[in-house]
Amino acid sequence: MSVPVGGASSPFFAVGGTTVDRSPAWAREFAISTFGTNDKPALFIGMSILIVVFAAIAGIVEQRRRPYGSAILVGLGAIGVYAAVNRPDATATYAVPTIVGVLAGVLALRLLTAQLWEPETGDPREHSGISRRTFLGLAATTAAVAAAAGVVGRQLAERVAGAVRNRSAFTVPTVAAADSAPAIAAGTDIAVPGATPFLTANDDFYRIDTALQVPMLTTDDWRLRIHGMVDREITLTWDDLMSRTPIERTITLTCVSNEVGGDLAGNATWIGYPIKDLLDEVGVPPDADMLLSGSHDGFTAGTPIEVLRDGRDAILAVAMNGRPLPFDHGYPVRQVVPGLYGYVSATKWVVDWELTRFDQAQAYWTRRGWAERGPIKTASRIDVPAAFARLDAGPVLVAGTAWAQHRGIEKVEVRVDGGPWQTATLAPQYTVDTWRQWTWQWEATPGAHTLQVRATDLDGVTQTEVQTGPVPDGATGWHSLSVTVS
Ligand SMILES: Nc1nc2c(c(=O)[nH]1)N[C@H]1C(S)=C(S)[C@@H](COP(=O)(O)O)O[C@H]1N2
Ligand SMILES: [Mo]
Numbered sequence: 001m002s003v004p005v006g007g008a009s010s011p012f013f014a015v016g017g018t019t020v021d022r023s024p025a026w027a028r029e030f031a032i033s034t035f036g037t038n039d040k041p042a043l044f045i046g047m048s049i050l051i052v053v054f055a056a057i058a059g060i061v062e063q064r065r066r067p068y069g070s071a072i073l074v075g076l077g078a079i080g081v082y083a084a085v086n087r088p089d090a091t092a093t094y095a096v097p098t099i100v101g102v103l104a105g106v107l108a109l110r111l112l113t114a115q116l117w118e119p120e121t122g123d124p125r126e127h128s129g130i131s132r133r134t135f136l137g138l139a140a141t142t143a144a145v146a147a148a149a150g151v152v153g154r155q156l157a158e159r160v161a162g163a164v165r166n167r168s169a170f171t172v173p174t175v176a177a178a179d180s181a182p183a184i185a186a187g188t189d190i191a192v193p194g195a196t197p198f199l200t201a202n203d204d205f206y207r208i209d210t211a212l213q214v215p216m217l218t219t220d221d222w223r224l225r226i227h228g229m230v231d232r233e234i235t236l237t238w239d240d241l242m243s244r245t246p247i248e249r250t251i252t253l254t255c256v257s258n259e260v261g262g263d264l265a266g267n268a269t270w271i272g273y274p275i276k277d278l279l280d281e282v283g284v285p286p287d288a289d290m291l292l293s294g295s296h297d298g299f300t301a302g303t304p305i306e307v308l309r310d311g312r313d314a315i316l317a318v319a320m321n322g323r324p325l326p327f328d329h330g331y332p333v334r335q336v337v338p339g340l341y342g343y344v345s346a347t348k349w350v351v352d353w354e355l356t357r358f359d360q361a362q363a364y365w366t367r368r369g370w371a372e373r374g375p376i377k378t379a380s381r382i383d384v385p386a387a388f389a390r391l392d393a394g395p396v397l398v399a400g401t402a403w404a405q406h407r408g409i410e411k412v413e414v415r416v417d418g419g420p421w422q423t424a425t426l427a428p429q430y431t432v433d434t435w436r437q438w439t440w441q442w443e444a445t446p447g448a449h450t451l452q453v454r455a456t457d458l459d460g461v462t463q464t465e466v467q468t469g470p471v472p473d474g475a476t477g478w479h480s481l482s483v484t485v486s
Helices: 011-022 023-066 068-085 094-112 132-169 238-242 275-282
Strands: 223-229 234-237 248-253 266-273 289-293 300-304 315-320 334-336 348-358 381-383 395-401 410-415 436-444 449-455 479-485
Touching: 011 023, 011 068, 023 068, 023 094, 023 132, 068 094, 094 132, 234 238, 248 334, 266 275, 275 315, 275 348, 381 449, 381 479, 395 449, 410 436, 436 449
Parallel strands: 223 348
Antiparallel strands: 223 234, 248 266, 266 315, 289 300, 289 348, 315 334, 381 395, 395 436, 410 449, 449 479
């Protein structure tokens, strides 16, 4: 026996996914600021509590007024079915797990409460216990549900294992010397304990996406369909992609949701295929101005075509720091576009490209109130000392990072207690597409102090002092922290 449905059909994930997709921008902001990147576990725990509460209510109602308790379960089931069949990759079979669950629930509820009623009159019984028949019925129902869950679970486990095997077997493409990332000059990484390393390890790389379950694709499953405003529609297979010439680039990604001083940014060395070459191959008419990229799980990003063609290293990446992309970061293929926030450019598990226009299409976050175009704003951050650190008076090394992708960092300045700005020492700039580390030597005096940092990009523009939150196009303001010196 086999149940041919994916984990995304589970009412739990379906309702969760729909909740994420339908929530207004302020609700997402609230979730991220309250639960941080634990917003998904928080959503699941919240949903579990709600389910237990609804189940208890259904039980009480069924006991008082048959069959209204069962009706509550059917109503909940209807929500689950609606959410499941409306998932981006849904088929009609997505309704199956919810329907099975609801039928089992109603059966269990009826068996459990049957003993509480007089069969002839329908009046509540004074004393009741669970009979042998009811007990057996319940046991059988529970076993049937567990078996069904087991089958779905095993299918899921097999799919996951297949994807894991596929990823282990994938050899990272070899890049010719001329197409390799430039060597990292000595001192580019300031190597100050507590400061961000220049390269972010895959396991430490921030993760932001709307996927409650990470898509587990194999290279055999993968296709990239390129359509819309193109001269020649094509569908790339994995072998088609692998037959091209790969390039390697080190590029810093940043999330638009990053708060001033936040850590939703990371720097990795990517191997992949220039997006510009693929656009040339399909032929894009001059009036198309947006690449609407879609992921396997329905997320979309709208990237300005002019940015993809202005010579920067926008790539369809397949490797991250010498390894196949981790599943969390888009295995087998994702986009990396220097200078744009991830929500308008960095589509993971990318399977669909539609060439279109900004006045004709909207992407996932744009529909929810975020800016249409998302150039990364210049940012700087103090990594050491940590906020509220207790320090000894005397020399203290202040260190951190700054970024202005595709423009580059020209200057970083630090000040203490609102005093004059002091120029920090910049580490060598790797390229304009990566962040740049800095240090500043402070002669700390006893007392409570506030440290502040600001950066200037190579266009000569200094970060604004005006504090704004991430919505709709990225946070602004100077990172500031307090320390105590004795
Ligand atoms: N499929 C998919 N791709 C996505 C997203 C998503 O929700 N789904 N989020 C984007 C956002 S908002 C960011 S900041 C980057 C983060 O990439 P990372 O998780 O590899 O750091 O992925 C982008 N790509
Ligand atoms: Mo993001």
